[in-house]
């Protein structure tokens with residue numbers, strides 16, 4: 593029986609090409625500063641690495657994990673992206689998603705499980721008007737862990753006081769959000785964006 597639902601944040605509860613671009617630009621800036629190279633060179637370096645990693649893993653690799661492959665300390669990356677852009681400037685309330693989540697919340701404990709940092713995650717939830725909906729918001733900063741590390745999923749379940757097989761994990765990146773969850777015996781639901789969460793709601797209701 594499902595007792596808790598853990599949602600990925602970026603690409604799952606909102607989809608924004610502008611934010612995706614801001615993330616990319618923040619990543620280029622981070623590498624340009626670190627290696628003391630031009631932004632253009634940094635962009636080339638990062639996008640080439642992303643392609644390599646994608647070939648190896650078979651799916652698109654987020655900027656956070658790409659930067660880690662260059663040895664960028666995660667705290668430094670988070671500091672850069674927090675300073676680089678404020679998601680509240682680009683995102684607006686999603687009334688329909690809010691209603692769906694409030695409906696689901698009547699039956700399940702809800703949490704966020706994101707590789708983003710706490711500051712950006714809170715800004716995004718504020719912009720989407722979803723603050724206060726989630727029982728817990730687990731970010732990289734909560735345990736200093738990143739998906740796909742299964743320990744991140746396990747610790748989140750522990751904190752929610754549920755067994756792993758009582759969790760449903762919802763995310764847009766199969767290898768990062770869902771494979772580790774599946775291996776822990778969690779239920780999984782793949783989405784391509786917030787629209788798919790409404791469909792999921794009907795599944796839960798039936």
Ligand SMILES: [Mg+2]
Pocket residue numbers: 600601602603604763764765
């Ligand atoms: Mg995502």
